[in-house]
Amino acid sequence: MFENLTHRLNQVFDQLRRRGKLSEADVDAAMREVRLALLEADVHYSVVKDFVNRVKARAVGAEVSKALNPGQQVIKIVHEELIATLGEPAPLNLSGPKPRVVMLVGLQGSGKTTQAGKLAKLLRSRGERVMLVAGDPYRPAAVQQLQQLGERVDVPVIADLKKKPPELAAYALDQAQKGGYTVMIVDTAGRSQLDEALMTELRAIEKRISPVEVLLVVDAMIGQEALHVAEGFRDNVAITGLILTKMDGDARGGAAISIRSVTGVPIKFLGTGEKLDALETYDPGRLASRILGMGDVIGLIEKAEAAFDAQTAQKQAQKLMKGEMDLQDWLEQMRQMRKMGPLTQLLEMLPGQLGQVARQVDPREVEKNFKQIEAIINSMTPEERRNPDILNASRRRRIAAGSGNDVQAVNRLMKQFRETQKLMKTLQKTGLKGLPRLFG
Amino acid sequence: MVDFLNKWREGLARTSKAAFGRLAGMLGATEITPETWEDLEALLIQADVGLETTQAVLKALKETVKREGLTRASDLRAVLKAELRSRLTTPPPLVFSDRPTVILLVGVNGSGKTTTAAKLGQRFMKEGKTVLFGAADTFRAAAVDQLQVWGERLKAEVIAGAPESDPGAVAYNAVQAGIARGVDVILIDTAGRLHTRFNLMEELKKVYRVVQKALPSAPHAVWLVLDATTGQNALQQARAFKDAVRVNGVILTKLDSSARGGMAFAIQRELGLPILFAGLGEKPEDLTPFDPDAFINGVLE
Numbered sequence: 001m002f003e004n005l006t007h008r009l010n011q012v013f014d015q016l017r018r019r020g021k022l023s024e025a026d027v028d029a030a031m032r033e034v035r036l037a038l039l040e041a042d043v044h045y046s047v048v049k050d051f052v053n054r055v056k057a058r059a060v061g062a063e064v065s066k067a068l069n070p071g072q073q074v075i076k077i078v079h080e081e082l083i084a085t086l087g088e089p090a091p092l093n094l095s096g097p098k099p100r101v102v103m104l105v106g107l108q109g110s111g112k113t114t115q116a117g118k119l120a121k122l123l124r125s126r127g128e129r130v131m132l133v134a135g136d137p138y139r140p141a142a143v144q145q146l147q148q149l150g151e152r153v154d155v156p157v158i159a160d161l162k163k164k165p166p167e168l169a170a171y172a173l174d175q176a177q178k179g180g181y182t183v184m185i186v187d188t189a190g191r192s193q194l195d196e197a198l199m200t201e202l203r204a205i206e207k208r209i210s211p212v213e214v215l216l217v218v219d220a221m222i223g224q225e226a227l228h229v230a231e232g233f234r235d236n237v238a239i240t241g242l243i244l245t246k247m248d249g250d251a252r253g254g255a256a257i258s259i260r261s262v263t264g265v266p267i268k269f270l271g272t273g274e275k276l277d278a279l280e281t282y283d284p285g286r287l288a289s290r291i292l293g294m295g296d297v298i299g300l301i302e303k304a305e306a307a308f309d310a311q312t313a314q315k316q317a318q319k320l321m322k323g324e325m326d327l328q329d330w331l332e333q334m335r336q337m338r339k340m341g342p343l344t345q346l347l348e349m350l351p352g353q354l355g356q357v358a359r360q361v362d363p364r365e366v367e368k369n370f371k372q373i374e375a376i377i378n379s380m381t382p383e384e385r386r387n388p389d390i391l392n393a394s395r396r397r398r399i400a401a402g403s404g405n406d407v408q409a410v411n412r413l414m415k416q417f418r419e420t421q422k423l424m425k426t427l428q429k430t431g432l433k434g435l436p437r438l439f440g
Numbered sequence: 441m442v443d444f445l446n447k448w449r450e451g452l453a454r455t456s457k458a459a460f461g462r463l464a465g466m467l468g469a470t471e472i473t474p475e476t477w478e479d480l481e482a483l484l485i486q487a488d489v490g491l492e493t494t495q496a497v498l499k500a501l502k503e504t505v506k507r508e509g510l511t512r513a514s515d516l517r518a519v520l521k522a523e524l525r526s527r528l529t530t531p532p533p534l535v536f537s538d539r540p541t542v543i544l545l546v547g548v549n550g551s552g553k554t555t556t557a558a559k560l561g562q563r564f565m566k567e568g569k570t571v572l573f574g575a576a577d578t579f580r581a582a583a584v585d586q587l588q589v590w591g592e593r594l595k596a597e598v599i600a601g602a603p604e605s606d607p608g609a610v611a612y613n614a615v616q617a618g619i620a621r622g623v624d625v626i627l628i629d630t631a632g633r634l635h636t637r638f639n640l641m642e643e644l645k646k647v648y649r650v651v652q653k654a655l656p657s658a659p660h661a662v663w664l665v666l667d668a669t670t671g672q673n674a675l676q677q678a679r680a681f682k683d684a685v686r687v688n689g690v691i692l693t694k695l696d697s698s699a700r701g702g703m704a705f706a707i708q709r710e711l712g713l714p715i716l717f718a719g720l721g722e723k724p725e726d727l728t729p730f731d732p733d734a735f736i737n738g739v740l741e
Contacts, residue, residue, distance in 0.1 A: 036491060042671035045485050108694065109550025109667060117581075139555075140589035145582035148603075152581075192697035219550060223488040223671025225699040246549060249634040251673040274549070274579070364639075 027059045030074055041254030041291055044227040047261050055081050082288040085257050089282045090241065090266035092123075093212050099131070099176040099184045101209045104243075105202060105233055106217035108190035111245035111271055113142060115217055116187040117149030118271065118279040123183050124155060131181045133172040134159035135205065136189040146187055153276060165189070166204035173209050186211070193232020206237050215268060217243045218259060226255035230262040239263050245271035248278070252291050325424055327385040330417060331377045334370060372405065376413050379403040388414065470513050472505065480520070488671055489702035493709065497523055521736055527705045528732035531689070531714045534661075536569070540618040542626045542651060542658035544611075545691075546644060546681050547665035549632030552693035552719065554583060556665050557629040558590035559719070559727035565594060569624035574614025575600040576607040576647060577631040587629055597621070607631060607643065608650040615654035628659070635680030648685045663689045663716065668701035678707045692730065693719035704735075 031052050038048045058077050094100045102119065104112045113136070120130045132150045134157055136142040143159045150157035158172040169186055176184045188205065191198035206214065216239050218226060233239055242263070244256055247270045256267060267282045377385060379402035384391060391399075391414065393407075400407045470476075477498060484494040497520075504510070504519050543560070545553045554577065561571045573591055575598055577583035584600045591598035599617050601610035611628050618626040630647060633640035651659050664678055664687045681687045692701045695718045704715050715730040 039485060039491050040672055042673070045482050107669065107697070109552055111550055114580075139586070141582040141586035144585045145580070148581035192694070194698055219667070219669070221548070221667075221671060221673040221677075222669050223674075223699070223703070224486045225488070225669040225671075225697070228698050229669075246634060248636070249548070249673065250636045250676060251671070255671065 024060050041252035042223050043254035044258035047258045083284045086284040099181045101184045101211040102213040103186045103211040110217045110219045112217045120155045121153040121276045128183045129181045130155045131176045131184045132157040133186040135165040138189045166208050169205045170208040199236040213240045215241045220244045220247045220253040221251040222255045226258045230259040234263050241268035243269045248272045375403040476513050487700035487702035490706045493705045524736050531716045540626045541660045544628050544659040544662045551665045551667040553665045554586050557627045559724045562724040564625050571596045571625045572618045572623045573598045574628035576610040578605050579631040608646045611647045612650045612654045635677050641684045662687045665691045668695045669699040674703035689716040691717045696721045
């Protein structure tokens with residue numbers, strides 16, 4: 001089993017933390033590990049070399065601040081350089097005369113057609129009048145696939161197997177102009193960047209429709225090949241941005257670094273699932289954290305913010321601060337958590353080893369467990385929820401019967417609740433010191 | 441046979457040109473230096489061989505060099521080839537003793553399952569077998585249509601279900617239809633799924649169980665369709681699919697790109713899964729039985 005990046009970097013940084021000062025030898029040792037870790041994350045060999053040299057140059061020497069310990073400083077530099085390489089996020093460029101043309105290119109199976117559907121849905125929800133163009137006449141049923149997606153998001157799809165893709169694109173542009181469409185999304189055939197015929201075709205399409213965006217769609221699981229793919233497409237069409245797909249898997253996505261360093265164009269979206277709304281905007285800090293194996297903590301916080309009702313949250317926080325959480329509050333918390341989205345996706349956002357463990361959990365089990373807890377608490381009187389201490393054996397029997405459980409289930413729940421209460425009290429005392437920190 | 445080797449060479453020509461062309465220059469008639477080892481490391485890692493395997497290969501090479509007292513970089517070539525070859529097995533011959541023989545194709549999204557199903561179908565039909573397809577990818581838009589287009593082209597029956605319907609039911613129907621028609625081979629295409637998706641992997645296990653229910657000796661083979669451009673994640677994929685549905689062979693697709701499919705070494709070594717077929721081009725006949733010698737030759741020459 002390959003050790004993941006988190007684990008490796010944690011090992012490195014543990015070693016560094018134990019040192020008072022950083023010598024050049026220390027940095028060298030750390031960089032050897034960083035290099036291996038990045039290679040395991042599928043960053044291209046030559047890109048890793050450059051990256052490591054850059055970090056080394058910054059780590060050894062004057063930049064080591066006195067405010068931080070040397071280990072923290074190195075971690076900070078690695079993280080910063082990673083963010084710098086990944087680059088600033090950029091929105092979709094929708095400037096210029098309408099319709100603005102967006103073209104999707106990439107290898108077979110990278111997810112172009114699916115992303116075309118997702119983009120159409122996203123832009124339509126922003127009030128654009130969107131048209132889809134099925135520019136892949138080669139793969140059997142690729143046209144039908146786009147047509148079905150178009151139907152689902154209520155966007156017209158222009159297709160004609162008798163026309164060559166460049167002609168079809170030009171024809172569609174004319175239709176889009178006449179029909180008052182504001183955005184036209186062109187799906188193209190997937191093929192290796194070494195396929196001369198396809199590259200010629202891509203250039204021809206580009207020439208006919210002058211896209212404002214040519215987005216390279218790349219599978220996040222891709223290996224060293226990412227560099228050549230990026231070079232190959234860059235040399236043929238004017239790539240303006242990237243979409244990294246299948247980010248909901250467990251690939252580190254180190255290819256993003258390779259592609260960025262070759263093309264220099266911004267990453268615009270991340271594909272995070274098969275559903276049509278699984279297209280997320282990109283955040284360099286989050287992606288860097290993911291590559292470093294720190295988990296998508298920011299994503300988790302954002303989801304929590306979006307789902308939580310501010311008033312309820314504040315009221316709860318006040319109660320928590322006083323150490324007064326009751327069963328009703330506990331239930332509310334669990335309900336809010338569920339609103340954040342599918343449990344599996346949340347679990348996958350957890351950092352490092354915790355995330356690995358979480359992936360083993362059967363979400364249906366958790367869901368079942370939650371439903372049981374909800375049923376039990378719902379079978380309690382308001383007084384019992386506020387003051388769980390009054391739950392004697394007779395009350396417990398009644399609650400068990402009322403919720404269709406046995407008394408043991410009620411007892412288990414009470415034990416769980418007490419443990420949570422205890423944890424809250426500890427947190428209250430130690431404050432943030434009790435929580436693991438991101439950087440050393 | 442000559443034709444066959446030529447196909448490999450053609451398919452892999454781009455591959456070798458892309459990076460391995462350097463090998464000849466690298467392993468010239470000079471002495472073995474630390475740079476030679478560094479170059480070899482770069483070469484293997486850039487072929488997606490993976491860090492662990494690369495280090496193991498280099499270690500073995502160094503031992504051989506020491507033992508045999510090799511000094512010329514050019515001597516390394518044959519040693520490297522032999523070392524890599526020792527890490528791949530010749531795929532076992534396919535046995536179709538049962539009739540029908542049921543083959544399940546699994547893999548992540550976009551690896552080329554549907555296309556591979558069609559190409560395998562054509563291959564088996566050319567060998568004189570009768571083939572029936574089960575289109576159990578009821579999730580991706582038009583996946584069923586894609587296989588049906590192939591079915592029409594190949595004049596083979598395709599058993600399909602309604603979109604969003606239960607893939608297990610489609611698989612069951614396919615096996616039953618195959619038994620009723622007395623076909624030789626039933627190829628079941630499943631929906632692409634990331635190996636990290638718990639529910640989807642459970643669904644795949646169900647398809648497996650249902651196939652077994654329809655015919656107790658089935659599925660006779662479960663093949664993982666793997667994109668040759670995949671990096672280190674390939675091993676995790678292969679492991680997860682093997683654990684879930686007892687994958688017993690791998691098909692390496694898109695090997696005609698400049699991707700080198702180096703993860704094949706680790707998959708073979710760590711999971712004992714042989715590479716059965718390789719996709720060397722767009723045409724159906726470009727899916728050929730995996731030949732380790734041709735693979736390594738193509739990669740190094």
